Amino acid sequence: MSKLEHALSHYDPTVLEMQRALKLAQDTGASPDVIKSIETALELVDLREKYTDSVTSGETEVFHKILTETYKHDWQSLHSDGKTKWNLKPKMMTGNLEGQFLKSIVSIQKAKRVLDIGMFTGYSALSMAEALPADGELVTVDFEKYLETFTGSLLRESPHSKKIQIFVGSPSDYMKDTVKAGKTFDLIFLDADKSYYLEYLKIIFEEGLLSPRGTVLIDNAYTHGLGYMPSAGDNPTRRVTTAVAADQSLHKVVVPLRDGVLMLRRKTDVVGEVPQ
Numbered sequence: 001m002s003k004l005e006h007a008l009s010h011y012d013p014t015v016l017e018m019q020r021a022l023k024l025a026q027d028t029g030a031s032p033d034v035i036k037s038i039e040t041a042l043e044l045v046d047l048r049e050k051y052t053d054s055v056t057s058g059e060t061e062v063f064h065k066i067l068t069e070t071y072k073h074d075w076q077s078l079h080s081d082g083k084t085k086w087n088l089k090p091k092m093m094t095g096n097l098e099g100q101f102l103k104s105i106v107s108i109q110k111a112k113r114v115l116d117i118g119m120f121t122g123y124s125a126l127s128m129a130e131a132l133p134a135d136g137e138l139v140t141v142d143f144e145k146y147l148e149t150f151t152g153s154l155l156r157e158s159p160h161s162k163k164i165q166i167f168v169g170s171p172s173d174y175m176k177d178t179v180k181a182g183k184t185f186d187l188i189f190l191d192a193d194k195s196y197y198l199e200y201l202k203i204i205f206e207e208g209l210l211s212p213r214g215t216v217l218i219d220n221a222y223t224h225g226l227g228y229m230p231s232a233g234d235n236p237t238r239r240v241t242t243a244v245a246a247d248q249s250l251h252k253v254v255v256p257l258r259d260g261v262l263m264l265r266r267k268t269d270v271v272g273e274v275p276q
C-alpha cells in the first residue's frame with residue numbers, strides 16, 4: 001500500500017489481530033479454508049476503505065502537498081536533535097476522510113470561529129478553514145515552535161490561509177486568555193495530548209469558551225483500541241471518555257470514523273421541544 005493512501009488499518013487492532021491470525025494459521029498448517037476466510041476478511045477491510053475513499057470528496061492539490069511534504073520530512077532527526085518535543089509522525093495527520101468530515105461539520109454548524117488544538121502540518125486546520133465564510137476565523141494551536149514556519153508556509157499555499165491564525169504555546173493558556181477576552185468558538189477540535197483534555201473541557205463547557213449551540217469534536221476516541229480493550233487498563237483516552245459518558249449535561253456520540261471522533265454538544269442544544 002502506498003504511504004499516501006493514509007489508511008486507518010495501520011492502527012485498527014482488529015486488523016492487526018486478523019493479520020496475526022493469518023500468520024498463525026499459515027505457520028500451524030491450518031486448513032486452506034480457514035486461511036482463505038481470514039484473507040477474505042482482511043481484503044474486505046481493504047475494499048471498504050477504498051470504497052469509502054472513492055465515494056468521499058477527494059482532496060485538492062494543496063492537501064496532497066501537505067500529505068507529501070509531511071511524509072517526506074525527517075521528523076525522527078528533528079526530534080533526536082531536540083528540535084521538536086514530540087516524535088511527530090505523518091500518520092498523525094487527520095487525512096482526507098476525516099478532513100472532509102470536519103469540513104462538513106463546520107458548514108452544518110455555520111461556524112464563524114473555529115479552534116483547532118494540535119496543528120501538526122495543518123491538515124485539520126485547513127480542512128475546517130475551507131468551510132468558513134470570508135470573515136470567519138480559525139485559530140490553530142500547537143506547542144511545537146518548529147511547526148510555526150514549516151506548517152505556516154504549507155498553509156500559505158491556500159487562499160483560505162488568510163482565515164487561519166497560528167498560536168504557538170499552551171492550549172490551556174490560550175483558552176483561558178480567550179475566555180478572559182470574552183471571545184468564544186463555535187466549533188472546537190481537540191487533537192493533541194489527551195492528558196489535558198479534561199482541563200480543556202472544563203474551560204470549554206464550564207468557563208464558557210464554547211459559543212451557545214457550539215460543538216466539540218475529539219479525535220482518537222478509540223486511540224488504537226485503548227478506549228475499549230480490556231487489557232489497556234487506565235489511560236488518558238478512557239479517563240476522558242468515562243468522564244464524558246457520565247456527564248448528564250452533554251449529548252455525546254462516537255462517530256466510528258478512522259480512529260473514532262467523539263462529538264459533544266450541550267444536551268439542551270440537542271433535545272428538541274414537544275409541540276403544544
Ligand SMILES: C[S@@+](CC[C@H](N)C(=O)[O-])C[C@H]1O[C@@H](n2cnc3c(N)ncnc32)[C@H](O)[C@@H]1O
Pocket residue numbers: 086088092093094095117118119120121122123124125141142143144169170171191192193196
Ligand atoms: C495528532 S497531531 C495533530 C494532527 C493535526 N490535527 C492534523 O490534522 O494533521 C498532534 C499535535 O499536537 C501537538 N501537541 C501535543 N501535545 C501538545 C500540548 N500539550 N500542547 C500543544 N500542542 C500539543 C503536537 O505537537 C502535534 O503537532
